[in-house]
Amino acid sequence: MNSLLHQRGVRSGYRLAIAWLGTYALLAAPAAAQVFAPGPSIPGLFDTVLDVPSPPPVGISVSGGVGGVAGQTAQLNINTNGMATNNFTAASGAEVNIDGGAVGNNFRALGGSEVNLIDGDIGLDFRAEFNRVDISGGRVDDGFIAEIAAEVNLSGGNIGEDFQALSGSEVNVSGGGVARDFTASGGAVVNVSGGSIGEAFIANGAVVNVTGGEVGSQFLAQNNTTVTISGTADVSNNFAVASGSVAHISGGTIGPGLDARLGGMVNISGTAVVSHFNAEDGSVMNISGGQVTGGSRVETGSELNISGGTVGTGLIAFAGSSVNISGGAVFNHFRVFADSEVELSGGQIGQFLEINGTVNVTGGMVDSIATVETGGVLKLSAGSVGNGLDAMDSSSVTITGGELGIGATARSFSLFDISGGSIGDGFTGDVASVVNISGGSIGDDFETDGVVSIRGGEFEGSFEAFANAQVNVFGSDFEIDGAPVPGLVPGVPTTIFSRGGVTLSATLLDGTPFEIDLNTLANPGDDFVDLSAMLNVTLIALAGDYNDDGTVNAADYVVWRNNLGAPSGTLTNDVDGGTIGSAQYDTWKSNFGLTDESGALANTTIPEPASLLLTGLAVAGALVRRRRCMA
Incomplete structure (x- = not known):
């Protein structure tokens, strides 16, 4: 048997812990934790080492699985012309290094194993759980799934379409590329510092940190996802944030079509450069720094808050939207549609502001x-x-x-x-x-x-x-x-x-x-x-003397109260004009006690609202008694 193992590349002096022609029945239950350092390890650390093929380089393949023997470790090195066939499994205690060879479809890397892809290929539907996968070259074909507690590190090479990072997994991309239709869900963590992620990346309740590299178009963050974009990150067009998700953008560049959808929030700060954005119904957009280059829209039911940074030419606030500006600048041709509201307390709005709704300026400057x-x-x-x-x-x-x-x-x-x-x-x-x-x-x-x-x-x-x-x-x-x-x-x-x-x-x-x-x-x-x-x-003669009796007193309050909402000119001695309301009350209150004859105060105590009500009732009662007496 030893001669057979030598032919297959098993090095003498190591205990056999590999079922290279076996079945799943030969594998032990997966361990709960990784036992190796990152990257290919020194062969001498393992109980058993298998090189496929062993010199001379003739084609050879292994099937079944490696590892899974309690208390034992095994290393499988798949080199040029070597191959592990379909349905191969790396179990607890196994390290699989692929450097020029290939692993067929349905490869399973179970808990406590490690896979290092340096060159070569891993076939369709690769699944990894409770382990680490390091990819520095080569390719993982479509359908790769990183399951619970799996860690995937991509520094080179490529991962094909339909890559899924499930709950509890972590994906770190510093180089190489992930093809389209990448999905991260259920608490998965994705860190991108280099390389690229293709179009149609969906983060569904995940955490995504992008400090460098590229993320393709149609990136969607939804269902309470948190996205942080900083550094030199480059996110392409049509990035959308929805349904309880938050995007913090403090650096990098965002292509056309940043979209805050229902329940989404986007925070733009720092040195970020954003082409333009859409804030849709039920979303919130906060800008405290950075630069939005132009053509942005604040849709019905959305809110835009600007405290710094710049928003380029052509911003539109649609009916039912709200825009609050306390700093920064909105450039020329800002259009405020009917039933929208803009509060300017600081900062600047550029030339050609067009107001169909309401603009309230309490600070700052409109050009x-x-x-x-x-x-x-x-x-x-x-x-x-x-x-x-x-x-x-x-x-x-x-x-x-x-x-x-x-x-x-x-x-x-x-x-x-x-x-x-x-x-x-x-x-x-x-x-x-x-x-x-x-x-x-x-x-x-x-x-x-x-x-x-x-x-x-x-x-x-x-x-x-x-x-x-x-x-x-x-x-x-x-x-x-x-x-x-x-x-x-x-x-x-x-x-x-x-x-x-x-x-x-x-x-x-x-x-x-x-x-x-x-x-x-x-x-x-x-x-x-x-x-x-x-x-x-x-x-x-005397402002606030609404019954024109020469004194500003409680009786004038009754006249004012009885004419609330009446048109301008209704009250005698009304110095305020306009619809009868708070302005006339303020004048009455300021002049309470003044008399026409002396211009001095006849009574320096202004009645409280409760006493005014009693006074009004007393006046009304007196009028009723007078009518009865006259009758």
Whole structure:
């Protein structure tokens, strides 16, 4: 028998622990742990060593299996012209080294074994479990499955299509390549630092770390997968993150079509370069660094948060989406569709912002030539909006702070509410536009051919009202060339017909002096009020005195409460304008206790809401008793 073993390549002096012509019945149960160091081991460490073929290099094959004898170790070296046939098994205690030879289909590497592929080929449907497989060259054909606790290290060579890494397995790719349709599932870990993974890689509840190398197109992370992409990684087009999965992208490059799907989250930071992205319904996209080059979309029901980095030209926020910008930059031609909402608290939005939904600016900067389209809403409370803002038909702009650049235009049927901040030179209101000014500063060369209501604020230059204009001024101390305007009744508009160089002056409701020269010739730098323009002044005796009894008290609260939601002009001595609501309440609260006669406080204690309710009931009861007495 010893001569036969020598012919087959078994080295003398070693105990036989190989069933090279046996069947599965010769194999012991697999061990639970790997017993060898990585890579081919020194033959002297094994009880038995079999070289296939042994010199001279003539073709030879083995069948059955190797290892599996309790307490014994065996090494099988399959060299050039050597082969292990189909259904070969490496059991516990076996090391199989393939360097130029081949192993047939259905190779099984069981627990406690090790397989090293240096060159040559492993056939279809190779399965490994509770062991380690090192591939530095050669090829593993299609259908390779890394089962529970298997470790696969690919540094060279290739793995064919339909490679599966199942629950508890680990795959490390530092070189070589994995063909298309690789699937990692159920807690499998895949680390890619080099080499390549082909298209249609699916990570299903796995952990994937890519620090280098390439991942092909149609990479899908789903069912609570975690993906980390950094370093020099290169992920091709159509990478998708869905259903509870998270992708952290801090480096590398991502090709066109990064897609955050329902339940997916993508975090972009560091030095990452992303071609463009889609944030679909129910997804979240966070950008704190890196660069998105352009053409991205924020779909209905999705959320985009930008705190750093850059997003390129052509970002679109679709209806029902939400975009929050606290840093970084969004480049030109950002489009905000109807029913979408953008919050800008820091950072920058580039030129040609198009607003069909709502943009709320509380910080940061919007660059020049923004447009508020029909139905769009722009709110500015801090930060800035650049030159050339254009508010179209049926749009709304509210400015409570911040800075609006020069050359803003209110188109016909648009609405501007200005209560703070600063408005740049050259503001223009077209025919049928509505501009309400109760605070802030208004730059030089303010022009209107629409309706302007002035309750406060400071005009720093010329004011021009053209033929179709209606100018309404609310305040006190109305004078023309120093003489009081006669016949004023509190709360009732009075039309001023005087023109021809006289000056109208007043104290606005916020205490700011107001003065306009009623010139009828339009000269650059001068005030101008066309003969056909309507100029109205309204004396407001005591702001917040909504029942006009000369005192701001609880009774005025009742009047305010009973008119909540009513249109502008409903309340007497309403200095705020607009729909009756919180603004009128705030004015009443600020002036509570003031009297018309003295301008001093009659009562310094403001009632709480509960006492106001009781007061309202008392007032109502008194009215009922009065009616009964009169009857």
